[in-house]
Amino acid sequence: MTTVDTMDTLGSVEQVIRMVDAGCEYVRITAPSIKEAQNLENIKKELRKRGYQVPLIADIHFTPNAAELAARIVEKVRVNPGNYADKKKFQQIEYTDESYQAELERIREKFTPLVNICKEYGTAMRIGTNHGSLSDRIMSRYGDTPLGMVESALEFVRICEELNYYDIVLSMKASNTQVMVQAYRLLVNKLNEEGLQPYPLHLGVTEAGEGEDGRIKSAVGIGVLLEDGLGDTVRVSLTEEPEFEAPVAKTMVHRYYDRAGHGPIAPIDENPVDPFSYGRRHTREVGNVGGQNVPRVIADISRLGVRDYKDLKGIGHFYLPEPDKWRMNDLGADYIYSGYAPVPFMLPNGLKEILEYDTWSTLDDKVNKVPLLTVRQFLNEAHQHNTINFVAVGLKDLDAVLLERLKGDATVILVLSTDNKHGLAEQRRAFFELIRNNLEIPVIIKRSYADLTDDQLQIYAATDVGGLLIDGLGDGVMLGTEIAAGGKSREEMQNLVQSYNNTGFGILQAARTRMTKTEYISCPSCGRTLFDLQETTAMIRKRTDHLKGVKIGIMGCIVNGPGEMADADYGYVGSGKGKITLYKGQEVVKRSVPSEKAVDELIEIIRQDGNWLEKKSEI
Structure with missing residues (x-):
């Protein structure tokens, strides 16, 4: 979406060109009043004159007459059903069925002229609900809910269909990623239930923010829907110059271009998780993982080769020599995984170290340091930690033998990983297997990636891990460094570990499961x-x-x-x-x-x- 004043014709044109050159395939321009709607024609003419055929979308909120004019000029108009025919005063209104029906008739009268113009000119329409701008009427009947968002759009869709107009795109945007995902899923379900057309979906997390936070938050909301097979257009709403948005959206979408082959994932007869509302999977507490605890972050320092206190700064733990004390910031990792190389100094109080079982079993300190076992080791080794044992598993490991053993062990935390290109689906299936067997074992979601750009890491990890957290699945996150570590210098590994740690906390925040920063x-x-x-x-x-x-x-x-x-x-x-x-x-x-x-x-x-x-x- 452009940020230049719509009355600035040349400024708008230049910005549109920068956006298109960056990969944008549609451009939305605000038209808050008649004068801006009129100037869309000048902008379009200048773009065509310069050889740019990009479709233009007029963004309309409170002004139906501007929408009716813009629909004669541009390829698509976007209307917000929360304020196109209503005014929001944050009032609670009591409606009878008759009075509510009268309101729908009022909306029909106000909306029908635009539909007829769009039919006449072959103009498409996006009916775009925003969580924060639901009308007082919708709020009074449905509340501040995903169902209210869906119904707000469907009121307009039903009018369109009765008028035999079907060139519609729908969106359900919210800044809260949980609400957004639930609303899109519910919308698709309601369209099917009512026998309405399967309209294209435009995906976006509204007001996502800037920088790393904006990218992670967008990927948590948009990525899980793409994984669900939902979405036809994407807009990443960053508080940055608009030409920086399209490359981020392309990174999300292009990931699916080569995803045809993957390992088999067994089908399910029934989804044990309600996709339309958030509820965290019930787990028992093991140490400080699971139960009512916030999801934990495990930092993988196994390829860093920790030498001294300074090596923990990147994961939020700082040693202060003068008072001889440790201090932790808000992004301080909850656990560290050091693999086969124990940290050579005393860790801050409360920070536990996870080591591979073969190394842990040789240590004197088997209390503050805890093991990560393979399935074979878990089933066969008698000597394990008294209270916490991490066990590395994948979906294929969850057979009858392991499941039966897990039922009788209250010390286990699973570290669930996958090599599948459809890793989110496979890991979700593993959670379903645990739920089906009534196993309340805490699970750390582990994902590992080869060398990625910062944008790719944030987007891929936020999609893969955030998509599970959105469904209430997962008691922590671990981003493994094993694939990305090859050939990196010590400084590069320190930066990688810090980036992974910060991304882990960012995903938990974006999924609304753990708030660690503003x-x-x-x-x-x-x-x-x-x-x-x-x-x-x-x-x-x-x-x-x-x-x-x-x-x-x-x-x-x-x-x-x-x-x-x-x-x-x-x-x-x-x-x-x-x-x-x-x-x-x-x-x-x-x-x-x-x-x-x-x-x-x-x-x-x-x-x-x-x-x-x-x-x-x-x-």
Whole structure:
């Protein structure tokens, strides 16, 4: 989506060209009023003049007359059913069946002219529901739920079908990845149930943010749906220049181009996991893994060759010589896997070391260090740890003999890995086998990758691990370094271990299963934006990135304001040139705050709410 003011014809054209050259196959441009809708024609003419035939999509929210004009010009219009015919005032309204039906008739009257124009001009339409902008009417009847999102879109779809218009794409965007995935799955299910057309799906995590966090969060939401076989177009919403979005989306999609061959995965008769709601798989507690514990992160340092304290800095553990103490940051690994090479110094209290069984069995310390066993060792070796035994398994290992033995051992944590190109499906199938056999054993999800770029690592791992976490499966994550370690220098291995550790924590946060840092729900900017989103996001992040678990919405305009940041604890929303409105949840706290004072005022609101902490000095 473009970020230049739509009235800036040449600026818009130049940006569209940069996006297309970066790999974008559709371009969306905001049309908040009639004048912007009219100028789409000038933008389109200039693009065609320069030889660019890319389809254009007009982004419409509150203005049906702008949509009706844009539909005569561009290839597709996007309407948001939450605000196309409704106004959101965050009111709870009681409806009878008759009064609700009357509201549907009102929507039909307002929406029908656009449908007829689209039919006449051969224009496609995206009916795009956003979790944060559900109408008061939908919220009053269905609540703030995936079902409410689906019903919001289906009200418009039913009108389209009654008018014999089928050139429709549907989307169910949310910043909360769990809600987003559930909504898309439920939408497909409802289309089937009602006998409606199997419309194409446009996938996206709205307000994903920037940098590593934005990429991981997008992949957790989009990747699992692609793995489900859902999705026809993809948009990655990053708070960055729009030409940086398409390469990330291509990395997600192109991964499936060579996925034809894979190991067999046994079919199931019934899904033991509800795909339409989140519920974490019930497991027993072993050590601090499973049960009610947050999912754990295991850092693989086995190829690093640890020599001294400094080697643990990359995984969040810092030794301070002066007080002779260890300190851990919010991304401090919970366990380290050192393989066959024990760490040659005393670890910080609470950090346990996992070693291969053959090495562990020779050590004097068999309490603070714990073993990783093969299936054969687990079944045959008598001497094991008294309380924690990690056992490496794959789907093929879960036979009757192992399953029976697991039933009688309360010390086991499984480390589930796969070599299958369809690894998520295989690992999900392994979880189903455990559930089917009523085994409440904690499971660490392990994935290993060959040399990847940073983007590839974040996207692949977030898809593979996050897709399981979204379904409530998994009690921890381990990104193995064994495949990627070959030929790397010591410094390169230190960077790799740190990258893997940070990615593991990022996936848990994006899947909403463990919050270890501040979450920024920031929109990707568009022609409506009233301030520099990238600069402002960086400024707010610098002041607040130590507020663990706090969610801050940073929205460029009122369209992406209190609704779109539905999950945020606090909000910073552009309300005019140089003016900011500040929110606590969805409640306005201060209006028209000068932008130069707005960050200080935001921090004061957080402080008054009891959620402010002073920043610790850098280590």
